[in-house]
Amino acid sequence: MSVETEDAFQKELVELFVQEAQEWLQQIHVALDELQQSPPLERHRALAQTIKVGITNLGGSAATLNLSDVERASFSTLPFVEAVQNPSTQISVDDFIALCKHLGHIHGALTRSTGVSFEEKHVPAFAQDSSTKIPTKDFLILLRDLHTQRQTANRFQRNLIQTMVAQAEGLLDRKVEQCDVASIHEFLDRSAEGDQGFLNVVRQAVPQLRTILQTLKNDRVVQNSPSLDLQNPIEHVAQLWSAAQQVNASNAMVFFMGLHSFLVIVTQHHAMVNATHFDAIQSRLGQNMEEIEEWAESGRMERVAIQNVLPH
Structure with a gap:
């Protein structure tokens, strides 16, 4: 194999490695993001394992391409993953900060070794500034007070405050006495x-x-077969149903689930539906849109309420 061919082959391998590295880093940072929110014990372990596997894959692939800088940066990060791996032990904010900084070293090594910019945009802000904190016990008391105040404030109760209560309780169980304000804002x-x-x-x-x-x-009305292809709309409604599920918009999820079933029955089973039923669905669609707007506003108000009790 000529030198030119070898160089071209190496370049192609590096390009493939860059794509894989970007995917691994995305998975790592998504997992780290959730890990900081005090998930349940088993979920915590699974997230830490995802981070560990991603970093190990990065280091191993870098080694096969003789990207020694990336290899060293990756494997030197593993002890910092292990420091946050066991949810039964006391994990401090400093442990997460150290892990984030070493992930930043991996970003830098990748950029230097491949010539492709690996921005550190996913590194949490609290890794750069951890000075503002609130005692976990105090934060929990404030959250419980907020929850009590808002129980009758809006017909669309969101679970943001309850979620943060659970997270604060998890921190106390792990004897974490301070909450980082920047991570709460994130x-x-x-x-x-x-x-x-x-x-x-x-x-x-x-x-x-x-x-x-x-x-x-x-x-x-004119007893025709459907004049449009409904396969794409059916799939789109399924996506709306899934999107509602992801943000825990339960009322919207139920509506889109029902609409999806209705469209499937009408198209695949050629069911005859009275025109008044379509009018009723149109009306319900409008109501659902109003409810989603109100649901979103309720979430905004909860976030504002939480932000207002945080130290500035």
């Missing part, structure tokens, strides 16, 4: 992004769903 920011993303998707989908339902109604 959790709230992710919640806001999830809500807004779901809201945007539904807002975009509703006009299309209205058109589909109206077309189906017209077809039934």
Whole structure:
């Protein structure tokens, strides 16, 4: 094999490695993000294992390509993963900070070794500034007070405060006496992004769903077979159902699940449906959109309430 061929082959291998490294890092940072939120014990162990496997894969693949800088940075990070691996032991914020910093070293080594920029955008903000904290016991008391105040404040009760209560209780069980304020803000920011993303998707989908339902109604009035292909709309409604499930929008999930079943029955079983049923579904679609807007607003208010009790 000529030198040129060897160089081309090595370049191709590095390009494949870059793609794999990006996927592993994404998995690592997603797992780390959840790990910081005090998940249940078994989930904690699974997340830590995901991080460990991803870093090991990175180091092993780097070794086969003689990317020694990446190899060293990866394997030197493993002890810091092990420091947060056992949820039964006391894990401090400093342990997470150390792990995040070493992940940053991996990013840097990858950039230097491959010439591809591996930004450290996924490294949590608290790894850069951990000065602002709140005693876990105090935070738990504040959260419980908020939960009591909001029990009758809105018909769409969100579980954000309850989730944070569970997380704070988990920290106390592990004898973690301080909560990092930056990581709390990150959790709230992710919640806001999830809500807004779901809201945007539904807002975009509703006009299309209205058109589909109206077309189906017209077809039934003149007793025609469906004049449009409903396979894509059915799949789209299934995606809305899944999206609602991901953000725990239970009412929306039930509605889209029912709408999905209805469309499947109408199209695949050629069921004859009275036109008034389509009108009822159209009306329910409008109500559901209003409820989703109210659900999102309730989440926003809970996040604001939590942020207001945090030290600034």
